[in-house]
Amino acid sequence: MIDDMRTILITGATAGFGLATAKLLANDNKLILLARRQERLDELQKSLGDNVYVAAVDVTNPQQVKDFYNSLPADFKNIDVLVNNAGFALGMEPAQEANFDNWQQMVDTNISGLLRMTRLVVGDMVSRGSGQIINIGSVAGHVPYKGGNVYGATKAFVWQFSRGLRTDLFGTGVKVTNIEPGAAETEFASVRFKDEQKGKDFYAGWKPLKPEDIANTVKWVIDQPPHVNIDNIEIMALAQASAGMVIDKG
Numbered sequence: 001m002i003d004d005m006r007t008i009l010i011t012g013a014t015a016g017f018g019l020a021t022a023k024l025l026a027n028d029n030k031l032i033l034l035a036r037r038q039e040r041l042d043e044l045q046k047s048l049g050d051n052v053y054v055a056a057v058d059v060t061n062p063q064q065v066k067d068f069y070n071s072l073p074a075d076f077k078n079i080d081v082l083v084n085n086a087g088f089a090l091g092m093e094p095a096q097e098a099n100f101d102n103w104q105q106m107v108d109t110n111i112s113g114l115l116r117m118t119r120l121v122v123g124d125m126v127s128r129g130s131g132q133i134i135n136i137g138s139v140a141g142h143v144p145y146k147g148g149n150v151y152g153a154t155k156a157f158v159w160q161f162s163r164g165l166r167t168d169l170f171g172t173g174v175k176v177t178n179i180e181p182g183a184a185e186t187e188f189a190s191v192r193f194k195d196e197q198k199g200k201d202f203y204a205g206w207k208p209l210k211p212e213d214i215a216n217t218v219k220w221v222i223d224q225p226p227h228v229n230i231d232n233i234e235i236m237a238l239a240q241a242s243a244g245m246v247i248d249k250g
């Protein structure tokens with residue numbers, strides 16, 4: 001173990017952006033990887049080596065989060081970077097037809113989970129006078145689309161919370177970034193539709209972002225010199241854009 005390596009905690013590390021980021025950062029950093037699926041975490045532990053600590057933690061579960069934090073090995077206790085990535089959309093029905101439980105789960109994970117993880121690490125970062133919190137928001141936090149209702153609202157929360165956090169942490173040495181991707185080919189769509197084929201169909205016939213595009217962005221944000229804070233990044237596939245103002249004449 002190399003003591004001067006950064007310790008980076010990534011939530012949602014078993015798929016998509018979190019997994020690609022873990023793979024990209026594994027050689028040069030100590031990683032703490034969290035997600036719910038133990039088998040995948042075990043595979044990551046094997047494939048990414050000694051500088052990786054994995055824990056099956058559901059960010060919506062306060063006790064699991066607390067227990068995980070209290071049992072971190074000494075080598076991993078000083079967290080330099082938190083990547084708040086765990087999250088999802090569930091359903092794409094218009095508000096008047098949506099399943100309330102889906103809404104609740106998105107709020108619990110994308111908002112409360114992110115807050116819980118942030119609160120867990122931010123005090124120590126401030127005490128040490130350094131650290132970095134990278135939130136994964138979404139362009140859906142700014143651009144409404146049909147059925148994006150609560151998902152988009154959770155990401156609008158992430159945008160505003162990131163700005164509030166940056167304000168509170170001003171002068172402490174702790175950095176805050178909100179990365180806002182457009183559609184990327186991950187498990188996101190199959191989770192959203194609860195249907196693998198529908199998920200695949202969503203990405204068929206065009207070129208969405210890849211998980212590695214976001215991993216590269218996270219790495220670039222982390223690699224900035226100490227005096228630079230990247231506040232916000234929007235990153236879209238060339239093949240996706242907001243449709244602009246529309247009129248219904250019908």
Ligand code: NDP
Binds near residue numbers: 017181182186187188
């Ligand atoms: P994936 O579904 O591919 O990965 C999501 C990851 O989050 C998985 O590792 C999953 O692992 C983990 N996860 C989900 N819920 C929890 C939980 N309660 N506790 C801990 N881990 C959890 O999605 P993406 O990589 O695409 O999404 C990552 C983030 O990026 C999300 O916040 C998403 O909203 C955002 N985003 C995605 C975009 C896209 O188009 N793909 C675009 C913009 C933003 P496990 O099931 O093992 O817990």
Ligand code: 8X3
Binds near residue numbers: 137148182184
């Ligand atoms: C996911 C991006 O455009 O599929 O955050 O809602 S989009």
